[in-house]
Amino acid sequence: MLTALLGLGLISGCASTASVEAAEDAANPDCAEVMLTVPDVIGDHELRPTTSQGTAVWGDPSHVVMRCGVVPPGPTPEHCVAADGVDWLALEEDEQTWRLVSYGRDPAVEVLLNLDEVASSTAMLALAPAVQRVEQTRTCTTTEQEIEQTEDGQEVQEGSTEPQG
Numbered sequence: 001m002l003t004a005l006l007g008l009g010l011i012s013g014c015a016s017t018a019s020v021e022a023a024e025d026a027a028n029p030d031c032a033e034v035m036l037t038v039p040d041v042i043g044d045h046e047l048r049p050t051t052s053q054g055t056a057v058w059g060d061p062s063h064v065v066m067r068c069g070v071v072p073p074g075p076t077p078e079h080c081v082a083a084d085g086v087d088w089l090a091l092e093e094d095e096q097t098w099r100l101v102s103y104g105r106d107p108a109v110e111v112l113l114n115l116d117e118v119a120s121s122t123a124m125l126a127l128a129p130a131v132q133r134v135e136q137t138r139t140c141t142t143t144e145q146e147i148e149q150t151e152d153g154q155e156v157q158e159g160s161t162e163p164q165g
Helices: 002-007 029-035 120-131
Strands: 045-048 055-058 064-070 080-083 086-092 097-102 108-114 145-150 153-158
Touching (some): 029 064, 108 120
Antiparallel strands (some): 045 055, 055 064, 064 108, 086 097
């Protein structure tokens, strides 16, 4: 995962503060709303301070890295997953790293995660309340999976979908 993070200009060191490159639209007021709602813990990993506006990191070393203010994706045939009311494009970066990008919201939220440490469903469900602070203007017409938080854990339903405008 570190290779993927370094490739995007994201750096995490031994120190308690993570150095993360801010997204282009990180100063968007909607990102401030997102950042006020991020969870303190994702999986077994605690939130750490970062050096840039609109960013968050969980784990030391970083296992989940979030940036608010990335360019929203347009219609695409990429894998789409719905989690507690948030549509995500799920993009495999390498065997251990996925990139999730919120779909249909401007500004978009991008999440890089190490799948060996945090399940993508865990990250999507944990971040859904924060991402919902950004108004949804488009949805995926169908989703390959729908993940919902239940009292007993997670519920996953399989389907077929593509993001649409």
